[in-house]
Amino acid sequence: DQQVKQNSPSLSVQEGRISILNCDYTNSMFDYFLWYKKYPAEGPTFLISISSIKDKNEDGRFTVFLNKSAKHLSLHIVPSQPGDSAVYFCAASRDGSSNTGKLIFGQGTTLQVKP
Amino acid sequence: DAGVTQSPTHLIKTRGQHVTLRCSPISGHKSVSWYQQVLGQGPQFIFQYYEKEERGRGNFPDRFSARQFPNYSSELNVNALLLGDSALYLCASRPGQGAHGYTFGSGTRLTVV
Numbered sequence: 001d002q003q004v005k006q007n008s009p010s011l012s013v014q015e016g017r018i019s020i021l022n023c024d025y026t027n028s029m030f031d032y033f034l035w036y037k038k039y040p041a042e043g044p045t046f047l048i049s050i051s052s053i054k055d056k057n058e059d060g061r062f063t064v065f066l067n068k069s070a071k072h073l074s075l076h077i078v079p080s081q082p083g084d085s086a087v088y089f090c091a092a093s094r095d096g097s098s099n100t101g102k103l104i105f106g107q108g109t110t111l112q113v114k115p
Numbered sequence: 116d117a118g119v120t121q122s123p124t125h126l127i128k129t130r131g132q133h134v135t136l137r138c139s140p141i142s143g144h145k146s147v148s149w150y151q152q153v154l155g156q157g158p159q160f161i162f163q164y165y166e167k168e169e170r171g172r173g174n175f176p177d178r179f180s181a182r183q184f185p186n187y188s189s190e191l192n193v194n195a196l197l198l199g200d201s202a203l204y205l206c207a208s209r210p211g212q213g214a215h216g217y218t219f220g221s222g223t224r225l226t227v228v
Contacts, residue, residue: 105157
């Protein structure tokens with residue numbers, strides 16, 4: 001049962017344009033969401049997060065939007081840069097799992113930003 | 116500051132063998148989690164240890180075990196290796212139980228032949 005889904009395996013955008021990566025979840029108990037970026041031969045790197053009590057969080061070029069009623073979140077990157085090319089994972093945790101350390105990850109979306 | 120370090124970086128084992136993977140968390144981080152990432156999938160939670168005790172376990176068979184040492188480093192052990200255990204094994208650390216800020220290591224690539 002895939003509780004966190006990233007339905008787009010890949011995304012290609014032009015440098016300077018907006019990249020929008022999407023993530024859907026099924027468990028309404030999730031209360032914290034994170035985005036990680038992963039380059040080949042490296043571990044995932046934390047990018048940005050959002051609590052379920054918010055609907056938007058912004059950090060520089062990165063903004064995460066949360067739509068709880070739709071159980072959907074998205075990551076916007078503006079403007080996109082070639083160095084943003086990587087695999088992006090969304091992850092979720094639920095109330096109480098801050099003790100168990102369990103993050104549930106989506107399958108990942110490979111972003112390619114073309115110069 | 117050193118990040119999360121894992122050893123070895125690559126490993127090839129034969130079916131039925133045993134493997135031990137090692138992780139050193141960021142200095143000051145007391146919580147260590149292990150994840151398995153199969154090609155084309157997102158990381159899957161295996162274990163979390165905090166203050167040397169197991170605090171969470173994912174849906175993995177008993178062939179998988181782990182422990183945390185007094186210096187907060189950790190080992191992941193896998194017995195009776197199967198071909199399906201081939202994956203990238205990631206270790207992540209965080210300061211304490213309540214923090215969401217996981218920092219991942221670069222992982223150990225395990226290939227079972």
